[in-house]
Amino acid sequence: MSANLTVPTMAEMMAQGKQPEVLFWVGCSGSFDDRAKKITKAFVKLLNQANVSFAVLGTEESCTGDPAKRAGNEFLFQMQAMTNIEVMNAYEIKKIVTACPHCFNTIKNEYPELGGKYEVVHHTEFLKSLLDSGRLSIEGGQFKGKRITFHDPCYLGRANNVYEAPRDLIKKLDAELVEMKRSKKNGLCCGAGGAQMFKEPEKGNKDINVERTEDALETRPEIIAAGCPFCNTMLTDGVKFKEKEGSIKVMDVAELIANAQDL
């Protein structure tokens, strides 16, 4: 891994009198979770590669409030939302990109009514636009011909109808994109949404992530691609449960592209 990431903060940008093209909202997973931090870095490498003028909030970023809201704590959600909105409005943020569909959905759909109106895109959509405008080029590299299946995150797919951007990116790798029997609108949840990530599941006869991993394994993939740090965790656990971690990797779409370029 190349060490030098250029990650300016909004505070630094402002001190220099600059306004970045886009704010990269890292999110709690992307900031703290060891697995998700790798996704964050892969995405930053791609931003650096494409010379995108971006910045992060750094220590001024705080949870969007999504897990609190889905757990039913509207108070905590709105406190978080209004604090974040105050920070972002002070920086006159116009456009936000994030690698977390939960942050994406919350900022895009639930912040406007509370005073936070921004253009919000998921990192797969952003990468797709870099590609379309010729700012980033993708080569298949090590993924040429590999069987890759994509798991639709609920908060990206059903919740916001983004299905094609991540698939288009995978196809650009010259990989063989294989669909699970339940995909897109009919995709099955990984089991983490609605604040389930932070608690033990209720009593049942199976864990949801195992059920979903079985869907993925049926496609005999070499890689299970995800677009959400929570889904990534759940599916990685599912693959381990099925003792397939030796032969099947769970990777974020941004990691696939960064690795293909040997970044």
Add this chain to the structure above:
Amino acid sequence: MSILPNIMFAVILIAGGGYFAMNLKKIIRNIKLGQDVNRSDNPSARWKNMALVAFGQKKMFARPVPAILHFALYTAFVITQIELLEILIDGLFGTHRFFKPSLGGFYTFLISFIELLSVLALTATVLFLSRRNLLKLPRLNMKELMGWPMKDANLILIMEIILVCCIFTMNGTDEVLYNIGKSHFEGQGSFGFTVSQHLGPALFGNLSEGTLHVLERAGWWGHFIMVMAFLNYLYFSKHLHIIFAFPNTYFANLNPQGQFDNLQSVTNEVKLMMDPNADPFAAPAPDADATPAKFGASDVQDLNWVQLLNAYTCTECGRCTSSCPANQTGKKLSPRKIMMDTRDRLEEVGRNIDANKGVFVPDGKSLLNDYITPEELWACTSCNACVEECPVNISPLSIIMDMRRYLVMEQSAAPVELNNMMTNIENNGAPWQYNQMDRLNWKDEA
């Protein structure tokens, strides 16, 4: 000629229509027990939704085989109303096949079309009955359907079969009578209806004229009485969707599925908390509500009227439950049960109001705990699969979320791990215990 049948007909019509109107009024009153929610925006998108989803059954076609069978039943039902209109005119004015002289060849086409659809509908009902009772399709044989809901479903299908049998008895015997010039319709010949011109002589050809007349009238009256019975049965049944699918799709949520509503009552409080100029000791504004708003829902009156309309619209098909990740993995949550419970409780509240001269007298029960348990609510992943699946745009998820809000904000009754998560967000701005000052550390980690 006696006008007694006409009077009897009018009495049944008025009684049937009146009883239905009375019950419909009760349903509307119950729906209005819900909280206000504005769904008057964007009428063009709403009409479009209704046209595609309710009228065109767009979402049914996600599963093509049942969709085609259901569509046959639905079109038969809609088109048969033309024949019903004729029955109403004939019944009230003592005519026979009132439309035939004026419509001529088109009449033959119309009734033939109805007959063909009726054959399809009959096939569909028989297949639906076998799917439910012989094949034991899992989603139609779940725990929440045992007892009345199962009987309800079978009764509806049986009534539909009787209805179709009445149509063919009526047209078949009339055909035979017309062949021998004894029909109430002037003249002799064949009506030329596609099915009954063959079915009639084959089934009823050997019967005496008297029997034929009795059977013809039995079919005719049977059809009418079944329609009236069916109409009034709706109130007690899951079958209300044939009416409510239309308003329900019209008033359905138009926002992206991931967008949950922001509670306005909370916004006001949070804004006050964050306003540096707010005086914490100020007396409340004189126009402030006497009772502070309740956060979330513990009973049906706390839900909004669209959620209550959803409950009456649900026909218990169970597509939501069969697509629910929690249900598929053996958890107690069933989105269909959430809707059934909401309606059952709402009807209980309605009966309470009826019994107490128009006011609800607290009965010590609530939707939460007495119908829906916290265990069900906490199993939801908010994945929206149930919302996506529902062929009539019901949202069980919005009810689950409102009830979670009550559990957390009014009762502080979240599972312990979720309380930890929320404490972390409050203290350090992340669901895990990491210092907010360490948010950018990843940048320099190898």
